[in-house]
Amino acid sequence: MKAITYTEFGGPEVLRLEEVDEPHAGPGQVRLKVVAAGVNPLDSKIRNGLRPQVTPPFPVTPGVEAAGVVDEVGEGVTGVAVGDEVLGWTVTGAYAEHALAVDFGPKPADLGWDLAAALPVAVETSVRVLDALGVGEGDTLLLHGAAGVTAAVGVQLAVTRGATVIGTASPGNHDYLRSLGAIPVAYGTGLADRVRAAAPRGIDAVYDAAGAGDLEMSIDLLGGTDRIVTIADHKATELGVTFSGPGAPFGSRLGEYARLAADGKLTVRIAQSFPLEDAAKAQELSASGHAGGKLLLRP
Ligand SMILES: NC(=O)c1ccc[n+]([C@@H]2O[C@H](COP(=O)([O-])OP(=O)(O)OC[C@H]3O[C@@H](n4cnc5c(N)ncnc54)[C@H](OP(=O)(O)O)[C@@H]3O)[C@@H](O)[C@H]2O)c1
16 A cells, blocks of 8 residues: 655655555454545654654654544454444554554544544544633633644634633634634734733633743733643643643544534634645645644545
8 A cells, every 4th residue: 555654753855655565453443444634743743753752663654643434344343344434543654545543433424534534633632621621611711822723623612611712823813713703812922911901800721732832921821820731832841731642542422523523513624635645745834833724635
């Protein structure tokens, strides 16, 4: 099968489109014929050698989420059959024609493939963070980097929980944030004053999805670290802030969010789909931090 691989850390140029052996579903696994693979900023961080804890052995095939059609079912797997359409996390890289998965959920037939592949990481992450923060009715949540794929799902889920969301983004994304139900504020110098103006009664919790150095300011605004979670700032520990990384298996809950997305009640902006051979271009754009939505590969 065709897959993207690399055998050394480096820039996008280390990515190669290769012919490799197909994986086969072992016990507890299914194999997908990948239709769409999500490109995440994490993929570039791993490729750059910045995430040794989660780097598989070389050769690495990047990618952690995909949507596809089950074409092999391993021993002991129940409730799914060859031909089923699913979305979830891949345990072999997702930038490939086939990938193995153990944590996945059903894809509604009326959910598009790109949107399906865009959901697993964004949904699991934002549900995990909002649960950790205990965001609910009446809370005012400050969300850094709110126009990003992961955070924008967080905006929608927080609004559904009855929270007021103040989202930081560049001005070009303010209308988008308004359309999701958030109050937009521009990031950069003077941010704390703009947040105070937008939330005169103060904020109750902070979800940092930008990792852009706003944790100290957030601690000042909140008056403590109890209700701050970052998914992107590794200075968290030294500041006494919780860094939240990938959590427990989520596939059994993914179907309910996929249904919401199919019904138009949960949206992800899709920026662009690329053929597999353009993985380097897709990662470059992803690493820019301003892709303007989800990037996908179509093997
Ligand atoms: N720990 C975890 O479990 C986990 C899970 C998923 C993602 N992540 C991390 O979370 C981050 C976001 O991921 P993603 O896939 O959502 O990325 P994304 O879709 O590329 O979004 C990045 C967003 O960051 C915004 N941004 C850039 N500079 C900013 C700044 N100085 N202040 C505020 N916002 C800024 C951009 O907004 P503008 O275009 O408006 O500038 C853009 O919308 C990445 O670092 C990723 O690795 C972590």
